[in-house]
Amino acid sequence: MTLSSSLIGLPEITAAAERIAGHVVRTPTVESPGLSALLGVPVTAKLELLQRTGSFKARGATAKLLSLTPEERAAGVVAVSGGNHGIAVAEMAAALGIDAAVVMPESASSRTVAACRATGSDVRLTPDIAGAFALAAELQAAGRTMVHPFDDPIVVAAQGTVGLELADDAGELTDVLVSIGGGGLISGVAAALRARRPDVRIWGVETTGAEAMSAAITAGGPTPVALSSIVTSLSAPSAARLTYEHVTALVTDILVVPDAEAVRGTLDLAAHAKLWTEPAAGCLVPAARRILDRVGPGARLGLVVCGGNATFADVGAWADRFGVRD
Template sequence: MIALDDVLDARERVADVARHTPLDYSNTFSRMTGAEVHLKLECFQRTGSFKIRGATNRVRTLSETERDAGVVTASAGNHAQGVALAASRSGVDSKVVMPETAPISKIKATKSYGAEVVLHGIDYDAAQTHAHELEDEEGRTYVHAFDDEHVMAGQGTLGLEIVDDLPELDTVVVPIGGGGLISGVATAVKAHDPDVRVVGVQAEGASTVASSLQKGEPQAVDSVDTIADGIAVRRVGEQTFPVIRERVDEVVTVSDDEIATALMLLLERGKTLVEGAGATPLAALLEGKFVYEDDEVIVPALCGGNIDLNLLTTVIMRGLVDQGRYVKVRTVLKDRPGALNDLLDIVADERANIYAIQHDRTNRDIAMNATEVELDLETRGPEHVDALLNRIREEGFEVTVLNGPRPQ
């Protein structure tokens, strides 16, 4: 397994490429959780992700023969950009295989950093299989996204920055996909202080570590399904798993809805844009997925900020719904002049804002003298939604909530 010396050596290799990203105390999230929360803003890293650290360390350990042959890798996007920039900075040719579903923003960014991009397969694992085929055909060196000791050590430089900036750290919370980041970070922080707790977070739709730990060896899932594409990996790494088993104290999962809420809160309250994977540590903290003490010093590692704008729009809307800030309701009115106005007067009186109205007389499930109305409403929170629904029902309307806030 990698050791502290490997991480220290990596720090020297990546110092001129990877930025020392801020560690920012958050009054907002400290107040919300009761802990002392410091956000590791790795989303401000060059290429928008921690991946530049491991990629640079790996590329700079290539032999001359390997440098001449070039490198190849597979990635959902962040590792792709890291390898592309690391290779370009070192004068090495790079080819990157990305899933066909990769965000267009990450594809364009990878090309802009100098790599040749090949789109193949529906997810990371399919892309990885094709990348290994190119490795054999073209004699390139494969730069693994996580299951490589040099990559793991490079990612561990993030952990060195945390303990340098905050020696009194109690807990660090880190996303897990294949395990490269958490392996490196855990190695660094445990060497600093074995009592520092390391909590790993996976998305529910790509959770492999818990079952792997239970069975004592890496386990795979048939498919992954999560908005956190950066950690959407079917199997934890062979080399990362022993490190996780030895140095990670706890592994928890978060749902996509919880990730969306954390992402939206970071935008609205923290003025910080992260991708789904980057929001998972804060989601785990906000949702109480692990036990912590009052005033415990906790660092969620916000590991990436490369989110596709189309996905961002969807995530924001889901987050607004979950927080009771946006609700869609349906009711049936008598098809007579003024009926819709009576309903809208209630909405206006309760200070909800109408985003959209759908008025349908053709639904076969309602009476001939009735009309179905759907309202998209901007609201102020779950209590406001409850008050609005109660008022509508008190006025004699039957109303169905089509979407609404998660139970508190």
């Protein structure tokens, strides 16, 4: 398979792995008897919810922060986030002694806002995610370095270390499922898996109302989208050209899951896999059922369980709202 020279390659991903080693966790890759019984095929889970800060985002944030020059470190950084990226930048910047400003939409959970403020970061709230990106751009123009959640080759390469570890640690897999917000995680994971396990199919999963990558594919390039999903950690206002190119080149297809099914999947992961996740990971379970309908019962699935930063109150309220509580 010949890939574009603009795509992240194995050398960049392995270099990122060396850079962030000792700063982040090599998370477990485990077979899940519970999910295997639920779905009727062997399932392996990559447990990024056990990562520092509760999600894979610590990888990209750490790699970017470690790449800064002394002058950039002194000027500080800015990040825009619906949740997990902000927590990761805030915590990892504090650990490295770098001043951070984190801009979030007002829809961000109170837990997320509190977690960022607890690190000493300057947290700014805006009415929506588009406003958050606009304010972050102003702070960048004033001298801070932007730690973008997905539109940065350094970040994408670091997120690719998830795929590198999965390729090294998992048994035989036919299909790997990865959640998509702006596309940084799936871009890196797909680049790593295509290099290490070229026959594996890679599937992206979005939630209804957070469909930046699906919209980009339909439009032939990144385009702004209206956001309405409860899954704020997947709610990017648009994909990036960088991630769009990776997904179109490397990903088999994208499935879109309604919020209600994502919440139901979160409860399934708790009941059957004994994992407390957020709907950004829960959406993988209903998507897996659809994929199995397409590829047949001989599949061996890998699920990248991207994060666990949801409270019991959050999930309970969503379950009641959508009528999916057991």
